[in-house]
Amino acid sequence: MSVTAAPLVLSDRINAMQESQTIAMAKKARALAAEGIDVISLSFGEPDFQTPQYIKDAAKQALDEGYTFYTPVPGYLELRQAICDKFRRDNQLEYLPENIVVSTGAKQALANAVLSLINPGDEVLVFSPYWVSYEEMVRLAEGVSIPLMGTLENDYKVTAAQVEAAITPRTRLIMYSSPCNPTGAVFSRDELAALAAVVARHPHIHVVADEIYEYINFVGEHVSLAQFDEVKDQVITVNGFSKGYAMTGWRVGYLAARREIAAACEKIQSQITSGTCSIAQRASIAALEGGRASADEMVAAYRRRRDLVLALVQDIPGFRTNVPSGAFYLFPDVSGLFGRTTATGETIATAADLAMYLLNDAHVAAVDGAAFGAPDCLRFSTAAADDKLREAFARIKTSLAKLK
Known part of the structure; x- marks a missing residue:
């Protein structure tokens, strides 16, 4: 005798909650990478530096000390x-x-x-x-x-x-x-x-x-x-x-x-x-x-990367941005690209559309600004190596040039 499972009813609390969009985009990027596609992920706010050695050593010592x-x-x-x-x-x-x-x-x-x-x-x-x-x-x-x-x-x-x-x-x-x-x-x-x-x-x-x-x-x-x-x-x-x-x-x-x-x-x-x-x-x-010595070394790299990315986006029509004074993100207003169409006839109506287009065409992952309360923007993490940033924004420029 088969038993029919009762429909699952989750709480209103969990049904009302949205998944973190930074994590959601990272999942999509990882899925493409698992298919063998070379994806450059600029979606996650994670330093690309290793934890300083003296901190790792302290953790090992803590284990040894019980x-x-x-x-x-x-x-x-x-x-x-x-x-x-x-x-x-x-x-x-x-x-x-x-x-x-x-x-x-x-x-x-x-x-x-x-x-x-x-x-x-x-x-x-x-x-x-x-x-x-x-x-x-x-x-x-x-x-x-x-x-x-x-x-x-x-x-x-x-x-x-x-x-x-x-x-x-x-x-x-x-x-x-x-x-x-x-x-x-x-x-x-x-x-x-x-x-x-x-x-x-x-x-x-x-x-x-x-x-x-x-x-x-x-x-x-x-x-x-x-x-x-x-x-x-x-x-x-x-x-x-x-x-x-x-x-x-x-x-x-x-x-x-x-x-x-x-x-x-x-x-x-x-x-x-x-x-x-x-x-x-x-x-x-x-x-x-x-x-703060190790932090100061990282900050010098983040400042260089910020300046690098700001120079790169100057050549990308449709991006308007501030000059970040801290953190490691670029948050351009991309509304100037709304209404454009892809080679397959799809319209870029929102920043979410643009983020998916860049993921699928340029294989660069960014996060839709709507998740941050700014639906006209995209967020790019600049916590990546210089060569990755150069390659990512070169791909973005090429993909955007295809829009009609």
């Missing part, structure tokens, strides 16, 4: 103290270990903060273009994302006046990144001072300041919003080791916040993942104690 047991939920005390020392050294900020929660990547730290602060119907002002997961985290918390769009002419940066105009009695949180993924924009001291003045007038509002690209900065000064005393207790600063120390696979991030918020994030984490990997945490202590 760091193989469960870790405290908010992270080893030694690591949290090292993070406090880092904030004092790099950001002129004073925190205690009780203000720090170490998580399995900065993504978890961001999610912990959102889930700790947002109730159903609460509004979150999200600076747009934004990192792809912000909106989905807000949706998971049953909040309402209110995107605030920065203009290309203003380096894609949202102004304090825009924030003030968007605040309502339901506004609970603001989220932004600087340096920004995907635009590379960096907020100046004056711009953040203006934002701090607005936030200080609304003490019920908190701000998640995503600073994961802090070290990858081409303009010199990195400013943290929490440096403005009048809003320090309203700011949750998120950072990690993946970008500045090329430790993407190690999955270690952290946040700094007032004690009550840190405790709330620890509570959530205690029920979802508990403490972060012991070996990765010991390696992270070594990373911080080793300073």
